[in-house]
Amino acid sequence: MNDVKIVAIGGGTGLSILLRGLKLFSEEITAIVNVVDDGGGSGVLREDLAMLPPGDIRNCILGLASKEPVLQELFAYRFDEGRYKNQSFGNLMIAAMLGISENFEDAISKISDIFAVQGQVLPATNEDVHLVAELEDGTIVRGESKIPYQVLKKRSPIKKVFLKPLEVTALSRSIKAIEEADIIFVGPGSLYTSLIPNLLVTGISEAIVASSAKKIYLSNLMTQPGETDDFSIADHVKAIYEHSEVRFDFIVANNEEVSKEVKERYLKEASKMLMLNRKDRQYFSDQNMKVVESNFIEVRQGYVRHDIEKIVEFMNDHINKGL
Incomplete structure (x- = not known):
């Protein structure tokens, strides 16, 4: 285990999968998670209880949790009938904890203690956004x-995304973690609805720019219908650059193909594999960004995701050598 201080920024299942790999590498991890979700079970609680959405936070707590599997299984349990159909027990637990806490940040901190989270999980802001x-x-x-x-x-x-209200403030703990970080990951995750919203919170982009940490963009494996249709990896990075002053030192991308059957399954959903092309390489070269590519892919039950073990191998092979 290393004492490298890592900040991972994003949301959704992509960030939680990354965290499962990072916790095998370092004990000092801070996950900064977007709070703009307004759909599904999180959206219901957000509307009913006027609270910040807990879903992405819940997944990240599970990603860094050290408690026994049965407790993690309970936290992830989703009701399959009745009024709570499709609602997660973990979401309800966070909502209950909020009722006995000062604010959302305090509630997440208490939940994190219960699950012996390795590091800390922080909402991008405590404000309703x-x-x-x-x-x-x-x-x-x-x-x-x-x-x-x-x-x-x-x-x-x-064309662009923005927050309402425009000015929402980052947590001081998030800023401190970014200032002290050795490595900052952005991604994987939905470009416009998970990654960029974090960078629009006042103070986060500025802290990343000022930080001496190595800044890494971990590319998604697939395009996302209705969000990044026909995007290349460089297009993802350009969108981040258009929305913030953040600039990356490294681009980490998968270079392994999937089977024809898996590819066709995703094509039916209008989703394509993201792999570096010639224009990507030229753009990253022009921007003085180093490209690291390898087989980072895992296919389970026909679904493509990042392979935790391969991410840890990348950390050991590249980060321990000073990148």
Whole structure:
């Protein structure tokens, strides 16, 4: 185990999978997680209880948890019938903890203690914030869960996203973690609805820019319908650059193909594999970014995801050697 201080920024299942790998490498991990989700079980609790969405936070707590599997299984349990159908027990537990805590950050800290989280999981902000997108045709879409649907409906890609209210403040603990970090990961995760929203929170991008840490973009494995249709890896990075002052030192990307059957399954859902092309390589070279590529892929039950063991191998092979 290393004493390297790592900050991982994102949301969704991508970040939680990354955290499962990072905790095998270091004990000093800070996950900074977006809080703009307004769909599914998180959206229901957000509307009913006027709380920040717990879903992505819940997944990241599980990613860094050290407690016995049965407790983790309980936290991840999702009801399959009745009024709570599709609701996660973990979401309800966070909601209950919020009721006896000072604020959302304090509630997450207490939950993290219960699960012996290796490091810390922090919401990007304690303030109630929503995501808004402007599409290329001028359409304004309010609400994270509505954005991909409207992109597909209008057949108009995202031009930019922003927060409402525009000015929301990052947690001081997040800023401190970024300032002290040796390595900062952005990604994997939904580009416009998981990654960029974190960077729009006042103080986070500025702290990343000022930090002496190595800044790494970990590429998604697939494009996302209604969000990054036909995007290349470089297009993902360009979108981050257009929304913030953050600049990366390294791009980490998968270079392993999947089977024809898996590829065709994703194509039916309008999702394509993301692999470096010639233009990507030229762009990253022009921007003085080092590209690290390897087989980072794992296929389980037909679904593509990052392989935890291979991520740990990457950490050992590259980070221990000073990248």
